[in-house]
Amino acid sequence: MQSKTEREKEQILRMSGVNPLKCMRCGKCSGTCPSYDEMEYHPHQFVYMVETGDIEALKNSDSIYKCLSCFACVDRCPRGVEPAKLVEALRLLVIREKGANHLTPNDIPELVDDEIPQQALVSAFRKYSK
Amino acid sequence: MKVSYFPGCTLRTKAKELDFYARKCAEILGAELCEIENWQCCGGVFVSAKDEIATKLSSVRALVAARDANQPLVTVCSACHNVIKQTNHAIQSDEDFATKVNTYLAQDKDFSGPYSGETEVCHYLELLRDKIGFDKIKEAVKNPLKGKKVAAYYGCMLLRPGKVMAFDDPENPTLMEEFIKALGAEPVIYPSRNECCGGYVVVEDAESAKKKSAKVTDSAKNHGADMIVTACPLCKYNLVKNGSELPVIYFTELLAEALGVKEDNYAE
Numbered sequence: 001m002q003s004k005t006e007r008e009k010e011q012i013l014r015m016s017g018v019n020p021l022k023c024m025r026c027g028k029c030s031g032t033c034p035s036y037d038e039m040e041y042h043p044h045q046f047v048y049m050v051e052t053g054d055i056e057a058l059k060n061s062d063s064i065y066k067c068l069s070c071f072a073c074v075d076r077c078p079r080g081v082e083p084a085k086l087v088e089a090l091r092l093l094v095i096r097e098k099g100a101n102h103l104t105p106n107d108i109p110e111l112v113d114d115e116i117p118q119q120a121l122v123s124a125f126r127k128y129s130k
Numbered sequence: 131m132k133v134s135y136f137p138g139c140t141l142r143t144k145a146k147e148l149d150f151y152a153r154k155c156a157e158i159l160g161a162e163l164c165e166i167e168n169w170q171c172c173g174g175v176f177v178s179a180k181d182e183i184a185t186k187l188s189s190v191r192a193l194v195a196a197r198d199a200n201q202p203l204v205t206v207c208s209a210c211h212n213v214i215k216q217t218n219h220a221i222q223s224d225e226d227f228a229t230k231v232n233t234y235l236a237q238d239k240d241f242s243g244p245y246s247g248e249t250e251v252c253h254y255l256e257l258l259r260d261k262i263g264f265d266k267i268k269e270a271v272k273n274p275l276k277g278k279k280v281a282a283y284y285g286c287m288l289l290r291p292g293k294v295m296a297f298d299d300p301e302n303p304t305l306m307e308e309f310i311k312a313l314g315a316e317p318v319i320y321p322s323r324n325e326c327c328g329g330y331v332v333v334e335d336a337e338s339a340k341k342k343s344a345k346v347t348d349s350a351k352n353h354g355a356d357m358i359v360t361a362c363p364l365c366k367y368n369l370v371k372n373g374s375e376l377p378v379i380y381f382t383e384l385l386a387e388a389l390g391v392k393e394d395n396y397a398e
Protein backbone atom coordinates (compact mmCIF):
# COMPACT_ATOMS: atom_id res chain seq x y z
CA MET A 1 0.00 0.00 0.00
CA GLN A 2 1.09 3.54 -0.76
CA SER A 3 2.04 5.71 2.18
CA LYS A 4 0.39 9.08 2.74
CA THR A 5 3.55 10.82 1.59
CA GLU A 6 3.67 8.83 -1.63
CA ARG A 7 0.02 9.57 -2.27
CA GLU A 8 0.49 13.27 -1.69
CA LYS A 9 3.61 13.44 -3.80
CA GLU A 10 1.81 11.76 -6.65
CA GLN A 11 -1.09 14.16 -6.30
CA ILE A 12 1.20 17.20 -6.26
CA LEU A 13 3.01 16.03 -9.38
CA ARG A 14 -0.28 15.36 -11.14
CA MET A 15 -1.84 18.70 -10.21
CA SER A 16 1.24 20.72 -11.10
CA GLY A 17 2.50 18.78 -14.09
CA VAL A 18 6.03 19.40 -12.75
CA ASN A 19 8.87 16.92 -13.10
CA PRO A 20 11.30 17.68 -10.23
CA LEU A 21 13.94 15.41 -11.77
CA LYS A 22 14.56 18.01 -14.46
CA CYS A 23 15.99 20.35 -11.79
CA MET A 24 19.77 20.80 -11.74
CA ARG A 25 19.71 22.74 -8.44
CA CYS A 26 21.24 25.88 -9.81
CA GLY A 27 19.11 28.01 -7.48
CA LYS A 28 18.23 30.59 -10.12
CA CYS A 29 14.53 30.35 -9.24
CA SER A 30 15.23 31.28 -5.63
CA GLY A 31 17.72 33.95 -6.67
CA THR A 32 15.04 35.69 -8.70
CA CYS A 33 12.13 35.12 -6.30
CA PRO A 34 10.88 38.47 -4.97
CA SER A 35 9.48 36.74 -1.86
CA TYR A 36 12.78 35.07 -0.98
CA ASP A 37 13.10 36.97 2.32
CA GLU A 38 9.59 36.08 3.46
CA MET A 39 9.95 32.38 2.69
CA GLU A 40 11.20 29.69 5.03
CA TYR A 41 11.54 27.30 2.09
CA HIS A 42 12.53 28.76 -1.26
CA PRO A 43 11.42 27.75 -4.73
CA HIS A 44 14.37 25.40 -5.38
CA GLN A 45 13.72 23.77 -2.01
CA PHE A 46 10.10 23.12 -2.97
CA VAL A 47 11.44 21.23 -5.97
CA TYR A 48 13.79 18.92 -4.12
CA MET A 49 11.63 18.54 -1.02
CA VAL A 50 8.72 17.33 -3.14
CA GLU A 51 11.12 14.96 -4.88
CA THR A 52 12.48 13.55 -1.63
CA GLY A 53 9.01 13.36 -0.07
CA ASP A 54 9.52 16.04 2.57
CA ILE A 55 5.95 17.15 2.04
CA GLU A 56 4.69 17.66 5.59
CA ALA A 57 7.30 20.35 6.22
CA LEU A 58 6.17 22.26 3.14
CA LYS A 59 2.49 21.89 4.03
CA ASN A 60 3.11 23.27 7.50
CA SER A 61 5.20 26.20 6.34
CA ASP A 62 3.92 29.74 5.82
CA SER A 63 5.99 29.81 2.63
CA ILE A 64 3.02 28.50 0.65
CA TYR A 65 1.19 31.77 1.37
CA LYS A 66 4.11 34.02 0.51
CA CYS A 67 4.32 33.21 -3.18
CA LEU A 68 3.10 36.11 -5.34
CA SER A 69 2.35 33.99 -8.42
CA CYS A 70 4.65 36.35 -10.27
CA PHE A 71 6.01 33.48 -12.39
CA ALA A 72 9.55 34.88 -12.34
CA CYS A 73 10.84 31.46 -11.23
CA VAL A 74 8.90 29.81 -14.05
CA ASP A 75 10.23 32.03 -16.80
CA ARG A 76 13.81 32.21 -15.50
CA CYS A 77 14.44 28.54 -14.75
CA PRO A 78 16.91 27.27 -17.35
CA ARG A 79 15.40 23.77 -17.18
CA GLY A 80 11.70 24.60 -17.48
CA VAL A 81 10.88 23.12 -14.09
CA GLU A 82 8.19 25.68 -13.11
CA PRO A 83 8.59 25.72 -9.32
CA ALA A 84 5.61 28.09 -8.76
CA LYS A 85 3.30 25.30 -9.87
CA LEU A 86 4.57 23.16 -6.99
CA VAL A 87 3.98 25.96 -4.51
CA GLU A 88 0.43 26.24 -5.85
CA ALA A 89 -0.19 22.51 -5.62
CA LEU A 90 1.07 22.38 -2.02
CA ARG A 91 -1.14 25.31 -1.03
CA LEU A 92 -4.19 23.72 -2.64
CA LEU A 93 -3.47 20.44 -0.94
CA VAL A 94 -3.66 22.27 2.38
CA ILE A 95 -6.62 24.59 1.83
CA ARG A 96 -8.79 21.99 0.13
CA GLU A 97 -9.10 20.24 3.46
CA LYS A 98 -12.20 21.03 5.43
CA GLY A 99 -11.86 24.11 7.60
CA ALA A 100 -8.36 24.88 6.34
CA ASN A 101 -9.05 28.13 4.52
CA HIS A 102 -6.22 30.56 5.03
CA LEU A 103 -8.49 33.58 4.53
CA THR A 104 -12.17 33.96 5.38
CA PRO A 105 -14.60 36.82 4.68
CA ASN A 106 -14.58 37.67 8.38
CA ASP A 107 -10.88 38.49 8.17
CA ILE A 108 -11.38 41.05 5.44
CA PRO A 109 -12.64 44.24 7.17
CA GLU A 110 -9.57 44.39 9.35
CA LEU A 111 -7.16 43.79 6.50
CA VAL A 112 -8.23 46.29 3.86
CA ASP A 113 -8.81 49.98 3.25
CA ASP A 114 -11.43 51.72 1.09
CA GLU A 115 -9.18 51.91 -1.93
CA ILE A 116 -8.46 48.22 -2.32
CA PRO A 117 -9.48 47.04 -5.80
CA GLN A 118 -11.94 44.13 -6.14
CA GLN A 119 -9.22 42.34 -8.07
CA ALA A 120 -7.09 42.05 -4.91
CA LEU A 121 -9.90 40.43 -2.96
CA VAL A 122 -11.01 37.95 -5.58
CA SER A 123 -7.38 37.00 -6.20
CA ALA A 124 -6.65 36.52 -2.51
CA PHE A 125 -9.72 34.33 -2.10
CA ARG A 126 -8.82 32.32 -5.15
CA LYS A 127 -5.37 31.66 -3.72
CA TYR A 128 -6.12 31.34 -0.01
CA SER A 129 -9.58 29.76 0.25
CA LYS A 130 -11.67 27.01 -1.17
CA MET B 131 -13.12 47.10 -36.65
CA LYS B 132 -15.26 45.41 -34.02
CA VAL B 133 -13.81 43.40 -31.17
CA SER B 134 -15.37 41.58 -28.22
CA TYR B 135 -14.57 43.26 -24.93
CA PHE B 136 -14.25 41.85 -21.42
CA PRO B 137 -14.01 44.74 -18.92
CA GLY B 138 -13.78 42.74 -15.66
CA CYS B 139 -15.05 43.59 -12.18
CA THR B 140 -12.46 46.16 -11.16
CA LEU B 141 -12.98 48.28 -14.26
CA ARG B 142 -16.58 48.65 -13.18
CA THR B 143 -15.72 49.80 -9.70
CA LYS B 144 -12.32 51.03 -8.57
CA ALA B 145 -10.73 51.46 -12.00
CA LYS B 146 -13.48 53.14 -14.00
CA GLU B 147 -11.05 55.51 -15.68
CA LEU B 148 -9.14 52.57 -17.13
CA ASP B 149 -12.33 51.41 -18.84
CA PHE B 150 -13.80 54.82 -19.72
CA TYR B 151 -10.75 56.04 -21.60
CA ALA B 152 -10.15 52.67 -23.23
CA ARG B 153 -13.58 52.90 -24.86
CA LYS B 154 -13.27 56.55 -25.74
CA CYS B 155 -9.83 56.21 -27.34
CA ALA B 156 -10.75 53.04 -29.21
CA GLU B 157 -13.60 54.95 -30.83
CA ILE B 158 -11.24 57.66 -32.02
CA LEU B 159 -8.83 55.06 -33.35
CA GLY B 160 -11.53 53.21 -35.28
CA ALA B 161 -12.09 50.19 -33.05
CA GLU B 162 -15.39 49.40 -31.39
CA LEU B 163 -15.24 47.55 -28.08
CA CYS B 164 -18.38 45.39 -27.99
CA GLU B 165 -18.88 44.35 -24.39
CA ILE B 166 -19.84 40.71 -24.18
CA GLU B 167 -23.14 40.01 -22.45
CA ASN B 168 -23.34 38.62 -18.96
CA TRP B 169 -19.60 38.31 -18.45
CA GLN B 170 -18.50 36.94 -15.11
CA CYS B 171 -15.43 37.84 -13.04
CA CYS B 172 -12.30 36.01 -14.23
CA GLY B 173 -11.22 35.37 -10.62
CA GLY B 174 -8.36 37.84 -10.68
CA VAL B 175 -5.52 35.36 -10.85
CA PHE B 176 -4.89 32.12 -12.71
CA VAL B 177 -4.65 28.93 -10.69
CA SER B 178 -2.10 26.69 -12.35
CA ALA B 179 -3.32 23.36 -10.95
CA LYS B 180 -4.60 21.12 -13.73
CA ASP B 181 -7.50 19.84 -11.65
CA GLU B 182 -8.97 23.31 -11.05
CA ILE B 183 -11.83 23.32 -13.53
CA ALA B 184 -14.90 25.16 -12.27
CA THR B 185 -12.97 28.30 -11.33
CA LYS B 186 -11.88 28.72 -14.96
CA LEU B 187 -15.32 28.44 -16.55
CA SER B 188 -16.04 32.18 -16.46
CA SER B 189 -13.03 32.76 -18.71
CA VAL B 190 -14.12 30.00 -21.05
CA ARG B 191 -17.61 31.47 -21.33
CA ALA B 192 -16.09 34.80 -22.38
CA LEU B 193 -13.90 33.01 -24.93
CA VAL B 194 -16.93 31.19 -26.34
CA ALA B 195 -18.90 34.44 -26.62
CA ALA B 196 -16.08 35.99 -28.65
CA ARG B 197 -15.82 32.90 -30.81
CA ASP B 198 -19.53 33.04 -31.54
CA ALA B 199 -19.21 36.72 -32.49
CA ASN B 200 -16.23 35.84 -34.67
CA GLN B 201 -14.13 38.52 -32.99
CA PRO B 202 -10.89 38.65 -30.99
CA LEU B 203 -11.42 38.97 -27.24
CA VAL B 204 -9.91 42.18 -25.89
CA THR B 205 -9.21 42.98 -22.24
CA VAL B 206 -7.69 46.11 -20.73
CA CYS B 207 -6.90 44.86 -17.23
CA SER B 208 -3.66 42.86 -17.20
CA ALA B 209 -5.06 40.40 -14.67
CA CYS B 210 -8.16 39.51 -16.71
CA HIS B 211 -5.93 39.23 -19.73
CA ASN B 212 -3.52 36.88 -17.98
CA VAL B 213 -6.26 34.62 -16.62
CA ILE B 214 -8.16 34.40 -19.90
CA LYS B 215 -5.05 33.84 -22.02
CA GLN B 216 -3.71 31.15 -19.70
CA THR B 217 -7.11 29.45 -19.65
CA ASN B 218 -7.25 29.52 -23.44
CA HIS B 219 -3.78 28.01 -23.59
CA ALA B 220 -4.76 25.28 -21.13
CA ILE B 221 -7.67 24.33 -23.40
CA GLN B 222 -5.40 24.24 -26.43
CA SER B 223 -2.68 22.19 -24.79
CA ASP B 224 -4.39 19.94 -22.23
CA GLU B 225 -6.94 17.59 -23.72
CA ASP B 226 -8.15 16.30 -20.39
CA PHE B 227 -8.82 19.83 -19.18
CA ALA B 228 -10.61 20.72 -22.43
CA THR B 229 -12.86 17.67 -22.15
CA LYS B 230 -13.84 18.47 -18.59
CA VAL B 231 -14.52 22.11 -19.40
CA ASN B 232 -16.73 21.18 -22.33
CA THR B 233 -18.65 18.71 -20.19
CA TYR B 234 -19.51 21.56 -17.83
CA LEU B 235 -20.36 23.97 -20.64
CA ALA B 236 -22.66 21.47 -22.31
CA GLN B 237 -25.03 22.07 -19.41
CA ASP B 238 -25.26 25.82 -20.12
CA LYS B 239 -28.66 26.76 -21.51
CA ASP B 240 -27.39 28.43 -24.66
CA PHE B 241 -24.31 26.28 -25.27
CA SER B 242 -23.12 26.88 -28.81
CA GLY B 243 -20.81 23.89 -29.24
CA PRO B 244 -17.53 22.56 -27.87
CA TYR B 245 -14.70 25.02 -27.47
CA SER B 246 -11.12 24.15 -28.28
CA GLY B 247 -9.22 27.41 -27.88
CA GLU B 248 -9.94 29.05 -31.23
CA THR B 249 -10.48 32.62 -29.96
CA GLU B 250 -7.66 35.12 -30.28
CA VAL B 251 -7.00 36.76 -26.91
CA CYS B 252 -5.64 40.24 -27.24
CA HIS B 253 -4.67 42.87 -24.69
CA TYR B 254 -5.68 46.44 -25.52
CA LEU B 255 -1.99 47.29 -25.87
CA GLU B 256 -1.64 44.49 -28.43
CA LEU B 257 -4.67 45.87 -30.21
CA LEU B 258 -2.87 49.22 -30.41
CA ARG B 259 0.37 47.68 -31.65
CA ASP B 260 -0.86 44.92 -33.94
CA LYS B 261 -4.29 45.90 -35.22
CA ILE B 262 -4.32 49.71 -35.12
CA GLY B 263 -0.60 50.40 -35.35
CA PHE B 264 1.50 52.99 -33.53
CA ASP B 265 1.84 55.04 -36.75
CA LYS B 266 -1.88 55.59 -36.83
CA ILE B 267 -1.85 56.54 -33.15
CA LYS B 268 0.91 59.03 -33.80
CA GLU B 269 -1.22 60.66 -36.49
CA ALA B 270 -4.18 60.87 -34.12
CA VAL B 271 -2.22 62.59 -31.34
CA LYS B 272 -3.54 66.14 -30.80
CA ASN B 273 -1.54 66.96 -27.73
CA PRO B 274 1.95 65.43 -27.93
CA LEU B 275 3.27 64.75 -24.44
CA LYS B 276 6.57 66.51 -25.09
CA GLY B 277 9.15 66.40 -22.34
CA LYS B 278 7.27 63.90 -20.17
CA LYS B 279 9.47 61.10 -18.89
CA VAL B 280 7.26 58.09 -18.52
CA ALA B 281 8.20 54.80 -16.86
CA ALA B 282 6.18 51.90 -18.22
CA TYR B 283 5.43 49.38 -15.50
CA TYR B 284 4.71 45.97 -16.99
CA GLY B 285 4.70 44.01 -13.75
CA CYS B 286 4.24 40.26 -14.16
CA MET B 287 0.88 39.62 -15.64
CA LEU B 288 1.27 41.13 -19.10
CA LEU B 289 4.48 39.21 -19.67
CA ARG B 290 4.55 35.90 -17.80
CA PRO B 291 4.57 33.03 -18.41
CA GLY B 292 6.33 34.32 -21.50
CA LYS B 293 5.63 31.30 -23.68
CA VAL B 294 1.91 31.50 -23.02
CA MET B 295 1.39 35.26 -22.99
CA ALA B 296 3.58 35.81 -26.08
CA PHE B 297 3.02 39.52 -25.48
CA ASP B 298 6.58 40.75 -25.83
CA ASP B 299 10.10 39.71 -24.82
CA PRO B 300 9.43 39.05 -21.11
CA GLU B 301 12.90 40.20 -20.04
CA ASN B 302 13.27 43.14 -22.37
CA PRO B 303 9.83 44.32 -23.47
CA THR B 304 9.41 47.28 -25.81
CA LEU B 305 5.66 47.52 -26.45
CA MET B 306 4.84 50.15 -23.83
CA GLU B 307 7.95 52.16 -24.63
CA GLU B 308 6.89 52.29 -28.29
CA PHE B 309 3.44 53.32 -27.13
CA ILE B 310 4.88 56.13 -25.02
CA LYS B 311 7.00 57.32 -27.94
CA ALA B 312 3.97 57.35 -30.22
CA LEU B 313 2.33 59.78 -27.81
CA GLY B 314 5.31 62.11 -28.02
CA ALA B 315 6.67 61.38 -24.55
CA GLU B 316 10.01 59.91 -23.56
CA PRO B 317 10.08 56.34 -22.22
CA VAL B 318 12.28 55.60 -19.21
CA ILE B 319 13.87 52.16 -19.06
CA TYR B 320 14.48 50.95 -15.49
CA PRO B 321 15.43 47.55 -14.07
CA SER B 322 12.30 46.77 -12.03
CA ARG B 323 9.77 47.40 -14.77
CA ASN B 324 8.98 43.69 -15.06
CA GLU B 325 9.19 42.76 -11.36
CA CYS B 326 6.20 42.08 -9.12
CA CYS B 327 4.45 44.82 -7.06
CA GLY B 328 3.43 42.31 -4.39
CA GLY B 329 0.08 41.51 -5.97
CA TYR B 330 -2.73 39.99 -3.88
CA VAL B 331 -0.29 39.20 -1.06
CA VAL B 332 -1.03 42.75 0.13
CA VAL B 333 -4.24 41.35 1.60
CA GLU B 334 -2.44 38.92 3.89
CA ASP B 335 1.00 40.48 4.27
CA ALA B 336 1.00 44.23 3.63
CA GLU B 337 4.63 44.55 4.70
CA SER B 338 5.77 42.13 2.01
CA ALA B 339 3.87 44.03 -0.71
CA LYS B 340 5.32 47.28 0.53
CA LYS B 341 8.89 46.04 -0.01
CA LYS B 342 8.17 44.88 -3.53
CA SER B 343 6.37 48.09 -4.51
CA ALA B 344 9.03 50.35 -3.04
CA LYS B 345 11.64 48.58 -5.13
CA VAL B 346 9.69 49.32 -8.28
CA THR B 347 8.96 52.97 -7.55
CA ASP B 348 12.50 53.68 -6.34
CA SER B 349 13.89 52.08 -9.47
CA ALA B 350 11.66 54.25 -11.72
CA LYS B 351 12.47 57.39 -9.78
CA ASN B 352 16.21 56.79 -9.73
CA HIS B 353 16.17 56.43 -13.48
CA GLY B 354 14.63 59.87 -13.90
CA ALA B 355 10.95 59.16 -14.51
CA ASP B 356 8.24 61.81 -13.87
CA MET B 357 5.43 59.28 -13.76
CA ILE B 358 4.58 55.61 -13.96
CA VAL B 359 1.96 54.05 -16.24
CA THR B 360 0.35 50.68 -15.70
CA ALA B 361 -2.46 48.52 -17.08
CA CYS B 362 -3.23 46.86 -13.75
CA PRO B 363 -5.47 48.23 -10.96
CA LEU B 364 -3.73 46.13 -8.33
CA CYS B 365 -0.26 47.33 -9.40
CA LYS B 366 -1.56 50.89 -9.22
CA TYR B 367 -3.03 50.33 -5.78
CA ASN B 368 0.14 48.76 -4.41
CA LEU B 369 2.47 51.40 -5.82
CA VAL B 370 0.34 54.30 -4.62
CA LYS B 371 -0.48 52.84 -1.22
CA ASN B 372 3.15 52.13 -0.57
CA GLY B 373 4.17 55.70 -1.02
CA SER B 374 5.20 56.17 -4.62
CA GLU B 375 6.62 59.66 -4.96
CA LEU B 376 5.77 59.57 -8.65
CA PRO B 377 2.19 59.77 -9.87
CA VAL B 378 0.88 56.40 -11.10
CA ILE B 379 -1.74 56.49 -13.84
CA TYR B 380 -3.35 54.05 -16.26
CA PHE B 381 -1.96 53.87 -19.77
CA THR B 382 -5.43 54.67 -21.12
CA GLU B 383 -5.36 58.00 -19.29
CA LEU B 384 -2.06 58.86 -20.93
CA LEU B 385 -3.50 57.90 -24.31
CA ALA B 386 -6.59 60.04 -23.69
CA GLU B 387 -4.44 62.99 -22.75
CA ALA B 388 -2.43 62.72 -25.96
CA LEU B 389 -5.55 62.27 -28.07
CA GLY B 390 -7.02 65.37 -26.43
CA VAL B 391 -9.99 63.71 -24.76
CA LYS B 392 -8.86 63.61 -21.14
CA GLU B 393 -11.39 65.24 -18.85
CA ASP B 394 -10.02 67.39 -16.06
CA ASN B 395 -12.05 65.92 -13.27
CA TYR B 396 -13.05 62.52 -14.37
CA ALA B 397 -15.06 61.07 -11.53
CA GLU B 398 -17.55 58.60 -12.91
Ligand code: SF4
Nearest residue numbers: 023024026027029077
Ligand atom coordinates in the same frame (compact mmCIF):
# COMPACT_ATOMS: atom_id res chain seq x y z
S1 SF4 C 1 15.99 27.43 -11.55
FE1 SF4 C 1 15.11 25.49 -12.26
S2 SF4 C 1 16.86 24.09 -12.45
FE2 SF4 C 1 17.55 25.83 -11.18
S3 SF4 C 1 17.13 25.19 -9.05
FE3 SF4 C 1 15.31 26.29 -9.73
S4 SF4 C 1 13.96 24.68 -10.52
FE4 SF4 C 1 16.01 23.81 -10.40
Ligand code: SF4
Nearest residue numbers: 033067068070071073
Ligand atom coordinates in the same frame (compact mmCIF):
# COMPACT_ATOMS: atom_id res chain seq x y z
S1 SF4 D 1 6.01 32.69 -8.52
FE1 SF4 D 1 6.20 32.59 -6.28
S2 SF4 D 1 7.93 31.24 -5.92
FE2 SF4 D 1 8.06 31.88 -8.06
S3 SF4 D 1 9.41 33.68 -8.07
FE3 SF4 D 1 7.29 34.45 -7.88
S4 SF4 D 1 6.92 34.63 -5.68
FE4 SF4 D 1 8.75 33.32 -5.93
